[in-house]
Amino acid sequence: MSVSTGEESLSRLAAYHGYDCPVSAWSPRGRGAPHHPALPSPWQACLTHRGRRVVAGLATVPVGIDIEHTRPRHNKRLAELVALLPEAAVRHAILESSNPLQAFYQAWTRHEALFKLDSLCGSPPDHVLATRLARLSPEGDIHAWQWQHAGWTISLCSQHRSLQIRSLPRLAIRKIQSIAAAL
Numbered sequence: 246m247s248v249s250t251g252e253e254s255l256s257r258l259a260a261y262h263g264y265d266c267p268v269s270a271w272s273p274r275g276r277g278a279p280h281h282p283a284l285p286s287p288w289q290a291c292l293t294h295r296g297r298r299v300v301a302g303l304a305t306v307p308v309g310i311d312i313e314h315t316r317p318r319h320n321k322r323l324a325e326l327v328a329l330l331p332e333a334a335v336r337h338a339i340l341e342s343s344n345p346l347q348a349f350y351q352a353w354t355r356h357e358a359l360f361k362l363d364s365l366c367g368s369p370p371d372h373v374l375a376t377r378l379a380r381l382s383p384e385g386d387i388h389a390w391q392w393q394h395a396g397w398t399i400s401l402c403s404q405h406r407s408l409q410i411r412s413l414p415r416l417a418i419r420k421i422q423s424i425a426a427a428l
Contacts, residue, residue, distance in 0.1 A: 250268070251274075251299045251301050252271040252279070254292075254299055254301035255271060255292065255303070258303045259288075262303065265283055266281040266284050278290060278291065278292075278364065279291075288303055289303070289305070289306070289307060289308070289365065290302070291303075291361070292310070293310045294312065295312045295313055295314050296314060300312050304403075304408070306403055306405045307403065307404070308362065308365075308408065309357075309358040309359055309360065309401065310361065310401050311355075311357035311358045311399070312397065312398070312399045313350050313353060313354050313357075313397070313398050314397050315346060315347070315396040319349070323345055323346055323349060324340075326349060327339050327349060329374060331374050331377065332377060334379075335378050347393065350393070351393065351398060351400070352378065354398045354399065355378055355391070355402065355421075356373050356374060356378065357400070358400040358402040359377075359378070359380065360372075360375075360376050361402075362387065362404075363376065382406070383422065386404060387402050387403070388402070388403055388404070388408065388420065389401065390402075390408070390410060390418045390419060390421065391421055392416045392419070394416075
């Protein structure tokens with residue numbers, strides 16, 4: 246089995262849309278959102294990875310995305326991790342959840358996706374936990390989608406409620422309607 250890099254995945258996506266974006270010209274990893282000189286506006290790339298999993302996307306609007314895999318060791322320090330989260334309502338919802346570790350990862354990936362979205366929109370927060378999940382709709386103007394299965398969690402955030410998400414493989418990515426209900 247061949248493992249694809251994020252840049253290879255982005256180049257294949259660009260080719261699918263008719264753009265020649267050689268792998269070697271993607272911006273260096275670790276310097277913000279990926280950019281390619283051959284990818285025309287308004288197209289933007291988003292990329293996240295954990296372990297050997299990569300989620301790559303192209304969109305005509307800014308999209309923040311994050312993927313995480315459950316680390317069983319976090320069960321031992323879950324209360325400490327939850328206490329780091331900035332919003333009391335989110336902390337409470339996690340601790341009251343039937344699966345607090347899963348709920349923690351739902352919240353954490355949303356913070357990461359919001360951070361990436363804000364960075365793409367030109368207003369990067371000082372750190373990931375400077376973001377607020379209360380900004381997500383229906384209370385706020387940021388829309389969120391999430392998928393969770395077998396210890397993996399993917400979250401996406403965008404200012405555009407009608408974002409069309411097409412994934413390969415097909416994932417049951419669902420729009421989040423309420424923060425507390427979704428944890």
